[in-house]
Amino acid sequence: MLFGKIDYLNLLPFHVFLKRYPLSNQAKKSIEFKKGTPAKLCQALNKRQIDAAIISSIESRNPKYTKLNLGICSKGAVKSVLVRKNSEKKLDxxxxxxxxxxxxxxxxxxVIIGDEALRQYLKDGGDKFYDMGEIWYQKTNLPFVFGLFCCSKNQNLYKKIINKFLKQKIKIPKYILDEYAKSRNISASLILWYLEHISYSVNNKEKRAxxxxxxxxxxxxxxx
Structure with missing residues (x-):
């Protein structure tokens, strides 16, 4: 099992779940070792350096991958996928x-994404940014899927893990929230507020989107 980890707050509930899931110590160490951004994990999965990851959703159409019903989704504003207004054009x-x-x-x-985008949103105020999840929803009346779980092998194992995760409501322990609050310089209460804007099930509407x-x-x- 070589799972690539996006170490952003938007997947914190899934990583808390994986810590509790009965995997071998070697598998859990591997998850912590294989960290990267969505774009880097796309490359790693394509090169078979890992066998599964939540990758940039636009790359999920690759026929080599099995797509599972777990993603990073928003039904409206997401607060961490932004375009800064009145700024020079620049991609992330x-x-x-x-x-x-x-x-x-x-x-x-x-374009700014992830924890840095959330920090800037909280610091400068939402009026300084276009929230792409919100604008997409206004135009399409559909959620947006920013990342999608894809794998190249061990599909049955990953499917079992994902199905169990999606059936549970994950409570994040205070000590983990405090660790992330310190490392991200975002308060625990604001992390919980932010996670209310994220959903993980890729159902019919998400697939249409x-x-x-x-x-x-x-x-x-x-x-x-």
């Missing part, structure tokens, strides 16, 4: 999906 190398979404939505400015996104990306000459 960490996420292919977010960069393409900014083009589809015709938003000019600096992803299909629409990839269709629009093709019009912009995206070639994964």
């Amino acid at each position: 190398p960490a996420s292919k999906s977010s960069n393409m979404l900014s083009k589809i939505l015709k938003l000019d400015g600096e 992803l299909k629409k996104f990839i269709h629009l990306a093709k019009k912009h000459n995206f070639k994964p």
